[in-house]
Amino acid sequence: MKKVLTKKQAIITGGNQGLGFQIASYFVQSGADVMICGRNEKLLDEANDKLASLASKDQIVCSTIADVSILDHVKRLISETKTRLGGCQILVNNAGIYGPKGPIESIDWDEWLKTIEININGSVLMCKEIIPHFKAQNYGKIIQLSGGGATNPLPNISAYAVTKSAIVRFAETLAEEVRNYGIDVNSLAPGALNTGMLDEIILAGPEKVGNEYYEKSLKQKETGGAPITKAAELAIFLASSASDGITAKLISALWDNWQSWPEYKELINNSDMYTLRRIIGRDRNFEDGDK
Numbered sequence: 665m666k667k668v669l670t671k672k673q674a675i676i677t678g679g680n681q682g683l684g685f686q687i688a689s690y691f692v693q694s695g696a697d698v699m700i701c702g703r704n705e706k707l708l709d710e711a712n713d714k715l716a717s718l719a720s721k722d723q724i725v726c727s728t729i730a731d732v733s734i735l736d737h738v739k740r741l742i743s744e745t746k747t748r749l750g751g752c753q754i755l756v757n758n759a760g761i762y763g764p765k766g767p768i769e770s771i772d773w774d775e776w777l778k779t780i781e782i783n784i785n786g787s788v789l790m791c792k793e794i795i796p797h798f799k800a801q802n803y804g805k806i807i808q809l810s811g812g813g814a815t816n817p818l819p820n821i822s823a824y825a826v827t828k829s830a831i832v833r834f835a836e837t838l839a840e841e842v843r844n845y846g847i848d849v850n851s852l853a854p855g856a857l858n859t860g861m862l863d864e865i866i867l868a869g870p871e872k873v874g875n876e877y878y879e880k881s882l883k884q885k886e887t888g889g890a891p892i893t894k895a896a897e898l899a900i901f902l903a904s905s906a907s908d909g910i911t912a913k914l915i916s917a918l919w920d921n922w923q924s925w926p927e928y929k930e931l932i933n934n935s936d937m938y939t940l941r942r943i944i945g946r947d948r949n950f951e952d953g954d955k
Contacts, residue, residue, distance in 0.1 A: 668904040670695030673724075677701050677732050677790060678759030680711040682859035683895055687756055690896040691903065692718045692725060696754070701730040724749055730788030732759050734780075738908040742793050746888050748782040754903045755794050757787040757831075762864055763823035764790045765872040776823045783827035784834070791838055795847070800908070804847040807902045808835045809854065810914060814940065820874045821865075832940055839912035848911040850902050855890030855918040862889065887894065890918055898922060913938040 674691050678684040678779050692715050700715070702708045712727040719725050722928025724747050730737040743751050763779030764771040787808060798804030806882055812818060813825030814832045819921045839849035856862075862881060870878035899918040901907050909929050915922050915938060932938065945953030 665690070665693040668752075668900065668906070669693035672754055672903070673697045673745065673752045674897060674903065675699045675701070675752055675790075675794075675895075676752035676756040676758055677700060677730075677915070679756075680704060680727070682861065683854055684756070684758040685711050685818065686808045686892050686896045688715055690900055691754075692723065694900055694904075695720075695723070696790075696903070697724040697749045698726075699741070699749055699752075700727045701732070701741050702727070702759070703729065703731050704816050704882075705729055716854040716904060724839045732757075733780075734792055735789060738786075739794050742790075742797070746797065751800070751801075752794065752797060753803060754807070755790060755808045756809070756899060757790055757811045759786055760773070760811075760827070761808060761824075765865070765868045765939050766820055768822055777880060779823035779827060783824070787831050787836060791834075791849075794840065795838075798847050799842070799845045800954055802846045803904075804833045804842075804845075805903050805907075806835070806838070806847065806849040806925075807899055808832070808849070810852065812856065812921055814851070814853065814914065818877070820844060820877065827941065834912075836912045836939060843911065848907065848909065850903070850907075851914040852895060852898055852902065853873035853914060854892070854895030854898075856884050856914070860894070882944040894918055909933065914940060914952045 671690055674696050676684055676688045676698060677929060679688040680843045688698050691698050698715060700711060708727050708729060712725060715725045728741060728744055732738055760769035760783045776903055787948040808831055811828040813828035814879050818825035835849050835851045862885060865873055865881045895917040898915060902921060906926055910925055945951060
C-alpha cells in the first residue's frame, strides 16, 4: 500500500471493530499515526494490538476508551491525540449505532434519544472540539461516515435514518463554515456492509425491522454485501492530499468514480452534484407541479 499518509496523524472513532477498524488498518498501512477510540475496552485492546503489528517502528498507534456523545470524553480524546501523536490532521467520525428497531409508536424513547446522542451529537462534538486545532494549522480532513438512511427512508429504523441524513447536512454546512481554512469535510457512504450491525438487524427479526428489510439483510448476509475494503480505500483518498479541495460532498464508495475526481475538481465543487437536495417536478418532467 502506498504511504500516502506518512507524517499524518488521525483520530478514528469506533475504530475497534467493523469498518472503523478496517479504515484504521488501511491508515496505518498508508503510513499514518493513528488514535482509535471505542467504548468496549476488550475490543479496543485487541484492535490496538493488531494495528500495532501493522505499523513500522517510526509509527505511533494508540487507543483510548471514549464515548463520543460525552463532551468530557471528547475533550480528553483530542487532548490525548495531540499529546501522544504530536498533532492531528484527520478526523474520521465512524462511531455509530442502529438504535431501536420497530414502528415509532413502539420504540423505547430513551434508546431513540441515545441514537441521536451518539450518531449526531457525537460527530458534531468531535468536529466542534477539533476545528480550532485544524484552523490554527490551516489544514484538516474530516470524514463523516454516512449510510443508507441518508438518502432513502428506512421504515422501522427511524432513529438511524434520521441521524444519517442529519449528519450529512451538518457535514455540508460545516464544509462551508471552514472552506477558507484549508479544511475539507465530506461524507462517505460505504454501501451495505456485512458487519456486526447487519447481524443486529437479522437478530431483531422481521417483526421489528419489517419483512422486506429482513429478507434483504438475509440475502446480503449470504452474498457477502459490499466489499468493506472499498470504503476504506475511499477513506484513504479523502484523507490524502489527492482530495485536497474536494469538500461538502456525499460520496459513495461503490457507485461514484471518485478516483477520477481530482481531474474535475472545479466542476464538482462548483455544482450541487453528490449532495443532498430536493427533487422538484421539472426534474422528473412534471412541469405542472412547479410554478
